[in-house]
Each structure stands twice: as C-alpha cells, then as structure tokens.
Amino acid sequence: MRASSKTAWRGRLRAELAVWSTGAAALATGTRPPFILCYHGIGAPAGPDPDDLFIARARFAGQLDRLGALGYRMVTVSELWRRVRAGSALGFGAITFDDGLAQVTSEALPELTERGMQCTFYIATAWLGGRHPHLPEERVLTHDELRGLAGDGVEIGAHSVDHLRLPELTPGAAREQLERSRRELEEIVDRPVQSMAYPFGQYDERTVAAARSAGYETACGCSGPGPWAALSLPREPIFGATSDRRFRLKVAGVYGPVHRLRAVHPARPRPVRTDRRPRSELPPAP
C-alpha cells in the first residue's frame, strides 16, 4: 500500500472507530441514540425481489415491537433532525420508505399506526402512478394517494425525479433533479418538502451542494452509521435477510463501520467464510 493511501486508510479507521465506539457505549449503557432506518417493501413481493428489498409483515411488526420495547418513539426525519439539533434526540428514531411502493400503505402503515409511530416516504416523482422500474410487478403510488398520505401525517420527502445516480450527473443536472422533484412534490401535497434521500444512497460533495442549493433541510444516505450532518444523515438499510441480531446492531449504530472497514481495506486477503453475509447486506440498495 502506498504511504498516502495508508494515511488515508488510517484516517478512515479512526473515524469509523469513533462512530463504532460511540454506538458501542450507547449499547452498553442503554443510552438509546437516534437512528434512521431505510425500508422499501413490506409483505410479500408481487414478483421477483433480487435485491431482497421486501420484509415479511410479521418480521416488520416484530422489529417495530422491538423498538417499542427499547423505549423508542418514532417520528419523521424532519422532526428527528430538529431534535438532534436541539440536543433532545435520545430515545427517538425515524423509519423511512424509499421509492413509494403502493403496497407499503396497506402492509406497513397499519402496523405503524397501531403503535403510534410516524414515518417518512421518499418519492421519485417520475415514477408516480407507474410501475417500479426495477420491480416491474410493483405499483408506485399515484398523486392522489400521495396527497392522502400527506393529509394523514406521513412526511413526504423527495428522491429526485428519475432516480439516477446523482454523482454521475453534471452539477447542473443533479441540481435540476433535486429542485424539480421538490417543486413537483410540493404542488402535489400542498405543503413544504424539507427532506430528501439520495437515489441508491449515493452522493458526493457536489451532490450535497446541489441539495443545499435546492433548499432541502435534510438529506439521507443509506450506508450505515456516521456523523450526523444535515445533508448527509446516516441511515441503515433493512433487508429481508436482516436478522434480529443485526437489526439490534443497526439500531445501535454499531453494525456498519466494521463492515465498511472490511470492504475498503485494499491489502489484507479476506478469509473464506461459510457464514458469509448475504449479498443483500452490501450497501447500498436502490
């Protein structure tokens, strides 16, 4: 390894260990730090689900019960961020659904409502009223359904217009995706859209600048724990194969860093394992 890359890796190691130790201390002391979870579909998929994006409804309900037993209260991302800034976020978390799959309203919302839990939907506006391009058997919410959700207290956030990989676009094109999706959503739901999630969880400095320019207060990635910054909020993806133990580690913020360190270390050969993590745990999903 070259000296410069070694130095960079050591810096990354220190940052990751700082995140991990904070989470580990919270886990040990029961501090209940804030967290954001990323879901896509709940219940049985209508067709193939190659990225393991669907979670059985009973398992999802069990995860909500687990959060309730830990004493967490679930709020919208915007409310959680207000609490983080005010220093009053301990014991609060946020549940998010990306891509606006219509079946989430019948499979997930009743479970959340029953427990008095709020949530945030992130919507790619060009997909509204059509089929999900990567899950063609799944219907995406219509304008009317989205308006109804907003009226019921669900936070509606943006997920760009066309769900492209924003860092691969020119800065102007990325900004257009973020400005237009916000404008279109605000017209549909007739209220301010303050939060967004980067498609595929992918962003870089230019993407963050585009989100700031477009006027968002918060923006989420989707690759595990990290420092809390308004336009790069940490978010944990939950998959169908996410075990109860992994779920608990993800909520505590101690699952991702170790995984990422293993993924980025360029020199050390990885041992052959028979209990290899399923492909679905590799960040980020769509």
Ligand SMILES: [Zn+2]
């Ligand atoms: Zn997405």
